[in-house]
Amino acid sequence: MKKILTAVLLFGIIAIANAKEKVVFGLENKENFPHYIGVGSQLNKEKPGLTIEILQLVARDLDFDIEFKRMPWKRCLSEMKFGKIDGTFNASFKTKRMEMGEYPMKNGKVNPKKRITTSSYVLYKQKGNPFNWTGSEFENMTGKIGAPFGYSVVDDLKKLGIIADTSPSLENDLKKLNIGRLQAIAEFELTADILIQKNPKYKNNIEKVKTPLKVKPYYVMLSHQFVQQHPELSKKIWDKIEQYRISHAQKLAVKYSD
Numbered sequence: 001m002k003k004i005l006t007a008v009l010l011f012g013i014i015a016i017a018n019a020k021e022k023v024v025f026g027l028e029n030k031e032n033f034p035h036y037i038g039v040g041s042q043l044n045k046e047k048p049g050l051t052i053e054i055l056q057l058v059a060r061d062l063d064f065d066i067e068f069k070r071m072p073w074k075r076c077l078s079e080m081k082f083g084k085i086d087g088t089f090n091a092s093f094k095t096k097r098m099e100m101g102e103y104p105m106k107n108g109k110v111n112p113k114k115r116i117t118t119s120s121y122v123l124y125k126q127k128g129n130p131f132n133w134t135g136s137e138f139e140n141m142t143g144k145i146g147a148p149f150g151y152s153v154v155d156d157l158k159k160l161g162i163i164a165d166t167s168p169s170l171e172n173d174l175k176k177l178n179i180g181r182l183q184a185i186a187e188f189e190l191t192a193d194i195l196i197q198k199n200p201k202y203k204n205n206i207e208k209v210k211t212p213l214k215v216k217p218y219y220v221m222l223s224h225q226f227v228q229q230h231p232e233l234s235k236k237i238w239d240k241i242e243q244y245r246i247s248h249a250q251k252l253a254v255k256y257s258d
Contacts, residue, residue: 020064021064021065023059023086023087023226023237024085024086025066026079028072031191034050034253035049036052037256041070042070051089051116054248058237058240058241062237073151076088080221081099087223088220089218090218091219092219093110093217100221101222102223103219103221114239115217115219118217119189119215120189121187121214121215122186122187124174124177124184124196125183126177126178126207127204127205127206142183143183145162145164145182146164146165147187148170148187149167150166153186154166173185177206178205
């Protein structure tokens with residue numbers, strides 16, 4: 001009996017020693033094509049998203065298990081702040097977000113080389129509407145500008161003197177723009193372009209303002225708790241993200257363009 005107990009204990013000790021680190025990422029429960037695909041709690045199994053696949057490659061190389069939990073964006077940030085998840089993405093840089101988690105930094109500044117992607121916010125309007133954005137000011141603005149609630153573009157518009165009409169989804173913004181309740185909307189370019197092209201009523205009535213409102217790098221953030229407990233792994237994660245963004249992002253983009 002003693003030999004059996006000893007063997008069981010030894011096996012348990014070996015199993016614990018060999019157990020992989022698990023890193024839990026929170027991500028928004030709305031689709032953000034091509035970065036993460038699917039809504040609610042599920043990801044698309046065949047094409048989970050470009051960012052998801054890059055992080056899976058990072059986990060493979062660094063030999064840790066990875067888990068994705070979907071939730072509203074505000075909750076992603078809150079749970080990261082309190083260490084309930086280990087990180088989140090895709091997050092643009094905002095100084096106040098540094099209270100909630102950590103960005104890849106260099107010499108006291110966020111390091112854009114370690115970004116996971118770059119995305120553009122652009123404006124959309126009804127075809128024929130004279131509204132325009134020159135890159136520095138709005139022209140022929142007579143109505144409201146819509147934007148997704150909780151996203152950094154709301155603050156960008158505020159800095160330009162615009163209080164955005166916020167809504168919970170791109171689909172809501174497009175509906176309001178299409179019936180004239182908004183003069184323009186500020187949205188992620190790639191995501192909005194795809195939804196507009198798929199829907200004839202939007203495609204026939206909505207057009208893009210040529211000059212982007214904002215072009216931003218987006219990052220994988222890690223919780224303060226995770227970085228304190230795993231400083232070397234944290235650095236390696238951000239280094240691998242840079243590596244795979246350079247080597248694989250374009251290849252994966254082709255896969256998601258089909």
